[in-house]
Amino acid sequence: MKTEKMTESYKQLxxxxxxxxxxxxxxxxxxxxxAAFNNANLPQPLQALIEKVAHHAYKVTDNDINVVKQNxxxxxxxxxxxxxxxxxxxxxQYESAMTALAxxxxxxxxxxx
Amino acid sequence: MRLDILNxxxxxxxxxxxxxxxxxxxxxxxxxxxxxxxxPDFYGSPAKQFTQRVMRGPSGWSVGDRELMAAFVSxxxxxxxxxxxxxxxxxxxxxxHNKVDQVLSDLNTAQIELPLRAVLVLLGKLTREQSVNAxxxxxxxxxxxxxxxxxxxxxxxxxxxITNRLADAFGFFIPTDDAFEAGAKYxxxxxxx
Numbered sequence: 001m002k003t004e005k006m007t008e009s010y011k012q013l014x015x016x017x018x019x020x021x022x023x024x025x026x027x028x029x030x031x032x033x034x035a036a037f038n039n040a041n042l043p044q045p046l047q048a049l050i051e052k053v054a055h056h057a058y059k060v061t062d063n064d065i066n067v068v069k070q071n072x073x074x075x076x077x078x079x080x081x082x083x084x085x086x087x088x089x090x091x092x093q094y095e096s097a098m099t100a101l102a103x104x105x106x107x108x109x110x111x112x113x
Numbered sequence: 114m115r116l117d118i119l120n121x122x123x124x125x126x127x128x129x130x131x132x133x134x135x136x137x138x139x140x141x142x143x144x145x146x147x148x149x150x151x152x153p154d155f156y157g158s159p160a161k162q163f164t165q166r167v168m169r170g171p172s173g174w175s176v177g178d179r180e181l182m183a184a185f186v187s188x189x190x191x192x193x194x195x196x197x198x199x200x201x202x203x204x205x206x207x208x209x210h211n212k213v214d215q216v217l218s219d220l221n222t223a224q225i226e227l228p229l230r231a232v233l234v235l236l237g238k239l240t241r242e243q244s245v246n247a248x249x250x251x252x253x254x255x256x257x258x259x260x261x262x263x264x265x266x267x268x269x270x271x272x273x274x275i276t277n278r279l280a281d282a283f284g285f286f287i288p289t290d291d292a293f294e295a296g297a298k299y300x301x302x303x304x305x306x
Binding site: 009010013014016017020021024025026052053054057058059060062065075076078079080082083085086087089090091092093094096097098100101103104105107108 | 115116117118119122151152154155156158159160162163166167170190191192193239240243244245246247248249250251254260263264267268270271272274275277278279280281282283284
């Protein structure tokens, strides 16, 4: 019972975060925030930036940011899209891990201790 | 930071708070903390609540272990700010810099407990390859890690996979080691809330 309560609290806080960035009030449309979260179907040069955020964030440069701003995206919009890109990649890894954990528990008959 | 709004786009009361923190602590508020105050309803507040739960809530892992996992994931993501910040917190929590240094320089030779090593191997694979499978998890379980501890570790990995990316994309300023030590004491005393 204790373990179930702990799991539920993670789930609720996790979904609160995802819902806030994707469906909460923002300067960029929900569709574009979802695209940044998915790291797919974004116009260039925004797609190149979000790809870097998702897979090599340490390689992001001032120029990467400036090029996107020169294409008419405001700093507030960029803030939202970068957050969505980062959370999206982290979420895919987390969901993969939680699916594997559920499989291991199901196959092995393990219980939390 | 690369976005001017993250340097200057705060409400008057928040700017006063930043100034007071600088006066009392002797250091400017780190960029990781400033980010949480920017439009908090969008990202900062829910992110803070998740991080507080995973890093300071109930867990089979000690605070030192959890901060070590944060530093380890950050090292694999090559996020200098987060490696420095969370290795300082972990070392302070353990009262042992050597343990943290060993893990971050070579996990294979680090002198640490088997369950902690096993879960770090699991987080290493998840961070490098973006996925793990049931066999990887069974290997960790065989080393003595229980399912709740694995779930706790995955939640830490999620939180720092976000923070690492934001630190590097937004270009967090990297302060002195003394400032990181002061930040470590604050995070141990007050947590992330």
